[in-house]
Amino acid sequence: MxxxxxxxxxxxxxxxxxxxxxxxxxxxxxxTSFSLEDIPIPNGREEEWRFSPADRLQPLFQADLGTSGVxxxxxxxxxxxxxxxxxxxxxxxxxxxxxxxxxxxxWNAFEQATIVTIPKEAVASEVTSVRLTGVSKDATAAHVLVxxxxxxxxxxxxxxDGSGTLAETVEIVVEDGAHLTVVSxxxxxxxxxxxxxxxxxxxxxxxxxxxxxxFGGDVVRVTPDTEFTATxxxxxxxxxxxxDTDQHQEHRLFVDHAVPDCKSRVxxxxxxxxxxxxxxxxxxxxxxAAAENTDTYELxxxxxxxxxxxxxxxxxxEIETGEIAGAGHASATxxxxxxxxxxxxxxxxxxxxxxxxxxxxxxxxxIHEIGVPEVEERLLAxxxxxxEKSMSVITGAPTA
Amino acid sequence: MPTLEIRDLxxxxxxxxxxxxxxxxxxxxxxxxxxxxxxxxxGSGKSTxxxxxxxxxxxxxxxxxxxxxxxxxxxxxxxxRARAGLFLAMQYPVEVSGVSVANFLRTAxxxxxxxxxxxxxxxxxxxxxMENLRMDPAFAERSVNExxxxxxxxxxxxxxxxxxxxxxxxxxxxxxxLDVDALRVVSEGVNRAKEETDIGILLITHYTRILRYIKPxxxxxxxxxxxAEEGGSELADRLEEEGYDKYLGANKTVSA
Numbered sequence: 001m002x003x004x005x006x007x008x009x010x011x012x013x014x015x016x017x018x019x020x021x022x023x024x025x026x027x028x029x030x031x032t033s034f035s036l037e038d039i040p041i042p043n044g045r046e047e048e049w050r051f052s053p054a055d056r057l058q059p060l061f062q063a064d065l066g067t068s069g070v071x072x073x074x075x076x077x078x079x080x081x082x083x084x085x086x087x088x089x090x091x092x093x094x095x096x097x098x099x100x101x102x103x104x105x106x107w108n109a110f111e112q113a114t115i116v117t118i119p120k121e122a123v124a125s126e127v128t129s130v131r132l133t134g135v136s137k138d139a140t141a142a143h144v145l146v147x148x149x150x151x152x153x154x155x156x157x158x159x160x161d162g163s164g165t166l167a168e169t170v171e172i173v174v175e176d177g178a179h180l181t182v183v184s185x186x187x188x189x190x191x192x193x194x195x196x197x198x199x200x201x202x203x204x205x206x207x208x209x210x211x212x213x214x215f216g217g218d219v220v221r222v223t224p225d226t227e228f229t230a231t232x233x234x235x236x237x238x239x240x241x242x243x244d245t246d247q248h249q250e251h252r253l254f255v256d257h258a259v260p261d262c263k264s265r266v267x268x269x270x271x272x273x274x275x276x277x278x279x280x281x282x283x284x285x286x287x288x289a290a291a292e293n294t295d296t297y298e299l300x301x302x303x304x305x306x307x308x309x310x311x312x313x314x315x316x317x318e319i320e321t322g323e324i325a326g327a328g329h330a331s332a333t334x335x336x337x338x339x340x341x342x343x344x345x346x347x348x349x350x351x352x353x354x355x356x357x358x359x360x361x362x363x364x365x366x367i368h369e370i371g372v373p374e375v376e377e378r379l380l381a382x383x384x385x386x387x388e389k390s391m392s393v394i395t396g397a398p399t400a
Numbered sequence: 401m402p403t404l405e406i407r408d409l410x411x412x413x414x415x416x417x418x419x420x421x422x423x424x425x426x427x428x429x430x431x432x433x434x435x436x437x438x439x440x441x442x443g444s445g446k447s448t449x450x451x452x453x454x455x456x457x458x459x460x461x462x463x464x465x466x467x468x469x470x471x472x473x474x475x476x477x478x479x480x481r482a483r484a485g486l487f488l489a490m491q492y493p494v495e496v497s498g499v500s501v502a503n504f505l506r507t508a509x510x511x512x513x514x515x516x517x518x519x520x521x522x523x524x525x526x527x528x529x530m531e532n533l534r535m536d537p538a539f540a541e542r543s544v545n546e547x548x549x550x551x552x553x554x555x556x557x558x559x560x561x562x563x564x565x566x567x568x569x570x571x572x573x574x575x576x577x578l579d580v581d582a583l584r585v586v587s588e589g590v591n592r593a594k595e596e597t598d599i600g601i602l603l604i605t606h607y608t609r610i611l612r613y614i615k616p617x618x619x620x621x622x623x624x625x626x627x628a629e630e631g632g633s634e635l636a637d638r639l640e641e642e643g644y645d646k647y648l649g650a651n652k653t654v655s656a
Binding site: 348353 | 457478479564
């Protein structure tokens with residue numbers, strides 16, 4: 001069984017949406033605010049929470065988050081400046097406002113932020129790594145700002161490991177002409193609950209490659225928002241996720257084309273295995289009336305490897321001008337089915353290797369797009385580890 | 401001499417209403433080097449025989465035996481059967497997205513022969529086999545069966561048969577949906593395999609057309625889950641003239 005939508009050349013027909021429930025109005029009308037009062041605790045029926053396990057996220061909805069549950073370690077390229085600053089630093093809060101409850105609780109509770117700055121015209125000679133490690137179950141807020149000053153170039157990798165309960169803000173500022181790659185890897189141990197608001201703001205001719213990789217943790221919900229502020233901006237958003245039994249992995253993207261001549265590409269792919277594995281992908285793209293000559297395409301694919309897993313996929317494209325270069329989206333959820341397995345096994349290939357072949361094939365092109373060899377190698381290793389688990393799902397044996 | 405031996409095989413398929421018997425006692429012996437054609441109307445169970453021998457999970461063998469060179473096929477997993485020397489050219493080959501034909505062929509060859517093929521000679525072998533089947537070299541980089549035309553899928557099946565060198569091959573309606581040119585190319589591939597190895601072939605077909613290119617030693621008419629009549633290639637000629645009506649008339653239980 002495969003569910004597919006493919007609108008490679010969507011037209012300017014206003015709201016263009018697929019999904020069981022029609023979203024409430026335009027994405028442009030969604031409330032954003034720095035104030036807790038403006039974005040109350042959700043009941044779970046709101047559009048942006050309707051797929052989420054609100055009960056498991058409760059601790060992160062509260063206003064009184066602590067700051068001690070995660071440690072932050074940075075290993076920076078020599079060209080890059082790393083600071084730990086107080087919350088009143090003027091550079092914080094410049095990449096858009098919080099758009100949902102966990103984003104607003106994260107904003108109001110953090111005490112210190114980590115700022116990674118790539119100075120103007122600097123080209124980082126190596127990857128800068130920011131590691132957030134969960135050390136206790138206490139609900140915690142954290143804030144990271146990555147600033148690529150004009151005409152700088154760098155790759156910054158955020159790693160999340162250990163186990164924690166974290167509401168996080170990742171601000172990404174890409175100034176004029178800068179080329180920045182930000183990779184966020186969620187590879188938490190069991191028990192982790194993580195909500196992360198990524199807010200990116202791009203200047204003139206700025207390029208951002210934004211990569212999200214989610215493997216571990218009980219509940220992981222990442223909401224990357226991207227806003228273009230001047231012409232010539234380009235964003236490539238790539239995501240890869242692999243959900244196991246009872247894991248909830250949610251990725252909600254919003255690309256705001258507010259100005260002309262910008263380009264966005266979104267490609268997210270996920271695999272699911274085991275009962276109760278649930279993934280959600282929502283891709284909102286808004287092309288405002290002023291954003292002429294916009295070029296956008298988003299794609300989500302899911303591969304369901306076993307029974308009892310559920311993938312929700314909702315692309316939304318709102319187009320307020322007819323003067324665009326291109327706009328489209330595609331979504332498909334397919335199963336690794338008995339026929340595929342039979343075909344490969346009938347060629348002498350044992351079951352575990354057949355699954356490996358199919359899953360590797362599914363992710364191959366995407367991994368290649370990341371363009372950071374260290375990250376690519378780690379991803380391949382993580383996928384192999386997930387596949388080891390998948391054999392235990394098939395055979396019912398416990399995981400090692 | 402190696403043989404594929406099927407004795408009193410009964411097979412049923414799972415349906416919502418419970419198991420439904422399809423094969424009702426099939427007896428068939430194929431020796432190396434022999435070509436057997438199984439012909440019969442739609443719904444007679446020809447393809448079920450092919451899938452059941454290869455071990456498709458949809459089918460349950462309720463009684464009877466199938467051995468390859470004396471070894472019990474029915475207790476083997478699907479991949480074990482392939483490694484024992486059985487090949488099934490499928491009627492509807494499945495797409496495997498993101499896995500290139502080249503990678504797939506190498507992986508399967510390694511699994512079947514128990515060791516990776518030598519890089520240089522393997523590359524040549526694949527290239528030569530593709531040329532023989534009039535397949536564009538760019539084919540090797542495409543995803544397995546993805547976006548292939550019907551003819552390309554069938555050529556790809558025969559390509560595998562030539563490269564993996566099985567002891568017995570079942571061709572499940574390999575001819576269906578092919579135009580005359582593709583039919584000729586595919587048939588040449590089968591005949592090459594017959595010349596180069598001592599392969600035994602079970603050719604399942606609805607039509608006599610392919611038998612003009614691949615000469616069967618034996619023809620079996622399949623009706624209602626078992627063999628109704630057997631003969632030499634002259635039986636195919638008679639079927640060409642008379643069709644299957646005679647068998648269907650005698651047997652009202654055949655379902656579409």
